[in-house]
Amino acid sequence: MNHQDIPPKPAAPPRTGSIPQVPAGHPGPDAAPAPAPETVTWSQAPKDSGPGKRANRGPLVWKTVFVVVILAVVGGLAWLAVWLNSSPGADPAKNAAPGVLQTTVTPPATPQPLPREGVAPAAYAVGDCFTDFDPQALASKVVPCDTGHSAQLVATYLYPDKAAYPGAEPLKAKALEVCQAAKLTPAANQFQLNYQRSFPSSTSWQSGDRRVDCYVTADRGNVINASVLP
CATH class of the missing domain: 1.20.5 (Single alpha-helices involved in coiled-coils or other helix-helix interfaces)
Known part of the structure; x- marks a missing residue:
């Protein structure tokens, strides 16, 4: 039992108005005192x-x-x-700063004559059309889009310079998002086209390559003769 539940002992036993009588047969004053009770319980603690x-x-x-x-x-x-x-x-x-998605053609500040030979992938721009396109090539030939070509760059995503290498699978997923974001004109329906994705390897990333590209390509050679972008 918690000690807080035991009321404090009174200063003196309760008194009555008269001296209590000793009943018959009770030991007299000279008898040995009775043992004190083990505990005393009072109905109410003093106020x-x-x-x-x-x-x-x-x-x-x-x-x-x-x-x-x-x-x-x-x-x-x-x-x-x-x-x-x-x-x-x-x-x-x-x-990290967010990357930049581009799906529209931006005319260069200084237009260059076409066709252009030996254009490096880092210099590709959205809207460029290529003959005999090979995404693994170190250089390609850029031609006017109203002449025969086999591929056109339709969208890019550029990661920040300080971004860490995401890994091959995340880059593949990002390239798919980029292709899904590309906006093609009805002219694309005139040709049998495929989407082709290109993204950095771990080695090229270390060299500063931060761009994910999406192309539309034709399987039968330089059969496209119109731009498929607005």
Whole structure:
């Protein structure tokens, strides 16, 4: 039993208005005293008993302290989460700048005459048309799109320079998204075309290649004679 549940002992035993009579057969004053009872239970603690009042306040104080501690812990965790999210370098993926998707033709500031031989992949632009196109080639021939060609670059996605290499599978998925984002004109229905994707390898990424390309290509050679982009 909790010690707080035992009322304090009274200062003296209860008194009555008269001296109690000793019943017949009860041992007289000279007899040996009876042993004291083990415990004494009173029906009500004295009104102004100090310990009685403290027993009622104790649980409330502990509950208040418990609530304050819980609030302090929750506040500390919330502050820690905010600090981690705002800390530089906490999540490189979140801090990295987004890539750039291009699906429309942008005329060059200084137009160059066509056809052009030996154009490197890094110089390809959305809208360029190629004869005898090979996506693995180190250079291609760019021609006017109203002349016979076998491929046209219809969309690109450029990763930021500081981006980490995503891996082959994520790059394949990104290339598929790029092709799905390409906007083709009804002229594309005049030819039997396929989508062809191109993305950096781990080696070319280390060399600075950050571009994912989507082409439309013809299987039968240079049979396309119109641009399929607006």
